[in-house]
Amino acid sequence: MTIGTSVKRIEDPRLITGKGQYVGDIKLPDQCEAVIVRSPHAHANILRIDTEKAKKLPDVLMVMTGQDLPKDLSPIPMRLAPNEALTKALQYPLAKDKVRYVGEPVVLIVATSRYTAEDAADLIDVIYEPLAPITDVHTAIQSDSCLLHPEIGSNDLFLIHSKKGSVDEELKKCRYILEEELYVQRHSGIPLETRGLLAVVEENKRLTVYGPTKVVHFNHQILAKLLKKDSQDIRFIETDVGGGFGPRGEFYPEDYLIPYAALQLGLPVKWIEDRLEHMVATNHSREQKHHVVVGFDESGRIHALRDEIFVDTGAYIRTHGVTVPVLTQGMFPGPYDIDALEFITHVVATNKTPTGTYRGPGRFEGTFVRERIIDMVAKKLNLDPTVVRERNLIQPEQMPYTNGISALGQVVEYDSGNYPQILETARSAMDWIHFAERKALAAAEGKIIGLGFAMFVEKSGLGPWEFCEVEILENGELSCKTGLADVGQGVKTALAQICSDQLGIPYSKVTVIHGDTDVVEKGNGSFATRGTVVGGSAAWYASEALKKKLLQVAADVMHLPSDDLDIKNQFIIQISNQQNLCPLDDIITECRNQRVELREKYTFSIDHMSYPYGIHAAEVAIDSETGKIKIEKYYIAYDIGRAINPLLVHGQLVGGMAQGLGGALFEELRYDENGQLITGSFMDYLIPSSMEVPEIEIEILENSPSPLNPLGVKGAGEGGTVAVAPAIANAIINALDKYQINITSLPIRPEVIRDAIIKGPVTIEEEQT
Known part of the structure; x- marks a missing residue:
């Protein structure tokens, strides 16, 4: 079996030897x-x-x-x-x-x-x-004289309202009510290769x-x-x-x-976007303001949550429609079982570059807000924040669990998961039980350290379908045509492993073809962490159908029942005694002699998404003079049901964390009051380098396979990104628990931390106030 094995990527030899061909080439x-x-x-x-x-x-x-x-x-x-x-x-x-x-x-x-x-x-x-330009969502909503799209009649282009239960009634019962405003800044994907096209009219x-x-x-x-x-x-x-990431x-x-x-x-016409164009013209993402009201009891159990969200969508609605705000609402509850929920989302037009999706759209934003709120609740009650999480988690016996909120045309229904287990895994990995002692020892040495956690639920496997066609070629190797695209996620390797498992051939003998509309008859593409779930399932079933053809011919030739035959290591084997009967090539030859077409197509359809889940934990050290943050240890545990290739998953999580770190501490597409982008170059728009990205300890878990596809897989592309900001923010707050600081906006700037330290620890009287 190659599924579950960390085999090397088949994409890499050509690319690392300089034989790749990008549109600019x-x-x-x-x-x-x-x-x-x-x-x-x-x-x-x-x-x-x-x-x-x-x-x-x-x-x-x-x-x-x-x-x-x-x-x-x-x-x-x-x-x-x-x-x-x-x-x-x-x-x-x-x-x-x-x-x-x-x-x-x-x-x-x-x-x-x-x-x-x-x-x-x-x-x-x-x-x-x-x-006069409008660069703020609240100004845009209040403006009657300056409408970006007068036909709509308001800059508040669209309202999305979702609810479960009665928040007002639950709030009346709650002893504690917390109200807070939080902000996630505008930033976006910065691929190494900018956009480009070459169009040519053939003869x-x-x-x-x-x-x-x-x-x-x-x-x-x-x-x-x-x-x-x-x-x-x-x-x-x-x-x-050279990189996709959503935009x-x-x-x-x-x-x-x-x-x-x-x-x-x-004539052939080529256009290659320069970096300045990329900054001002390619989809931006993320910018949201949240006004949250949450009601809870003395145990930390949250009973009601209302969030009014203002999404700065920019000047136009682009191809994503309202995907990001819809996903913000649908995925906001995360792993928590909350009695009453209400979300009111305003999609607001401003004079900024239009927005779209960026790795973890809606979940990066919602996870930051939700996981900060959890820690705020814990601080209000002087409780362990991991205990507050534990008391609010959906339990395994509640699966499948519906959170009552719709996203992308379906009510969110988590397919499987054990959230308490993964929380305990992270607490153990970070030695949380002894952290207070280590923190006190560090403080005695003049060091400031903190540890924060952030849990999340991701979505993956967006349908409605994906296509695959497999064919055994004249040279005995396999062609796998897929409707997916390759944006660096290792799609060729993953699909090759899936086909290899079914047909008993080396994965290196599988050629994956994609992205050519003359060769691949249809496809939905690679987005929304859907490749392995939907495209992989299509490849699995297409290969299975081809395998049945081969085994039926083998059964006829050998006068054996086909259900007692299998293909392993390029041999036809008898299952009952595990003996090799004949080389697979002999049966392929026999199929050709009988004019059996060695090609199969399959379109895999799926009605519901699958939901991987995980937790991030960050231990940070803070320089008391500069406010600079150093990540001493970073940990991610992620349950994806089943890993086709753990090495690919590991790479996705490391790369995702680096982008999440950018959103947490560095990156911001900032505008002035005239609507001019003032961070439009790498002199102003900061991205983390290898010096800032820490070593990351990763645990890939397979405790909760999805029942919604034959492989049991859940996607892995975005889980490395979505919880970085709250994990780091919570770690900073934990480190500075004696100081007057409350992180409610991104990116987290050193000067905010430095200013809090300069003001000094909170007095007993201030703390009581």
Whole structure:
């Protein structure tokens, strides 16, 4: 068996030897380069665009404005969580009469070289009439005179209201009520490779586009619809991808503009996003304000929780629709059994870059808020925060457990899990029972240390389906065609292991093909931690069907019952006596002689998501002079039901933690009052380096397999990210428990910690107050 084994990634040899091919590596004859002129204003009317000087520049082939787009062009549609009420806030590929954020595309220029296109961009004269920008959600809601989308009638674009039980009635019964406001800052994925596309019109007039990823088949259909072409006349080819993380691979304005330009010119057109463009144009994420009211008793048991959430969605609704706010609500309760819940979420338009998903969308935000609230409850009652968690956890016998809140079209129903067990695992791993003693000893030596925990429940395996086709080739190796995309998560290795287990062949003899719409007939793509759960299950069943064909032929040849036969290590074996009967190659040859088609397809459908769960724990040391945080020990325990390849899971958790650390301590896309992004370069937008990311102790648990798929798997892609911020925040508060500090916003800045230390420990009188 290869499932459950930490075999090496089959993707890596080609990549680490420099043989990868990214979209920027492709060079075609007569290839042109595109540049986008973007708005320098957060909010302005476009009075006039003078393109004449640019058009006259030698080697400029096209200058296109919003007025040059087809008159019947539709805006870019929603892919996830669509809602008819939001269609009036969708974005067109080029701004026409108004710009609504810094970085919005205004003019497309195509020239024989990038240098010429850049020179032409400098000659474009756009006359703007600046308008007052709105950069705060509360100001946006209160504004009647400055509406970003007047057809909707409010900047409060959409309201999502979910509830379980009566919060008001439960609050009346609670002895203690805590009310708090918390904030998660705007930041996003920063892949090593920025976005890029190369579109070429072939001799047969078909359009080929290199560079799509994540949701290749879906974007293929969107482009066909926008271009009003038959989808058979367009081919998408996924190249290697230097990081995805959510923002990469969605359908952006450039995904229409570059193919459209290629069709108009009849020449290959390439566009590669530079880093500044990435900062202002690629989806941002995360920014939310939470107003939480929670009612609890003297034991720490929480009976009621209400959260009014304000989501800064930016200037337009992009392809994710309202996925992030919906997931914030649906997953907010986490592993806790709370009697009454209510969520009121405002999706608010502002003059900022539109937002979308980023690793752990909605859960990063909700987990920070919820796990900080848990520690606040514990502090209010002077209780051990792990005990407060324990007293509120859903118990194993309650599974499957419905939290009463809907997300992505279904009520959240946790499929399996033992939350108390994983909490105890973490307490033991961090030696929590003795930490107070270690903290006191450290304090005697002038050191400040703290330990914090944060629990979470993730979602994975979003359906409704995924496709796989497997075929034994003439050389005896296996081809596995999948509707998934490869954004670095090891999809080739995982699927190869699954096929290998079914068909008894080495995983190295499986070639996984993806992302080519001419070769793979359909697919939903790689997002929402769905690859192994849904795509892996499709590969499992397709391989199983092919295996049955092989075993039936073997049974006929050997005059044995097929249910007493299996394939192991490239041999047909008899199950009853575990003897090798003949090489698999002999049966493959016999199948070909009998003209048995050695190919099978399977579309795996799933109605409900699966829910992995885990816990993060951080031990930190604080420099009393600077407020700098050093992570002394970091621990993650994660139950994913079943690990196809523990090495891949480990890598996902380490990488995820690094991104979560960025969101906790460093990264922020900050705007000034004029709507200008003031952290638009790596001089200002800080990301953690290898010096800041600690060694991470990881326990991959398989105690609660999912009953919803044949492999028992749950996804592992986002659990490393979602609980980093509250684990570190809780550790800091634990370290500074004698000081006046309450962390309610991200990122956590050293100056906040330093200022608390400078003020000195809280006196007994202040503590009582």
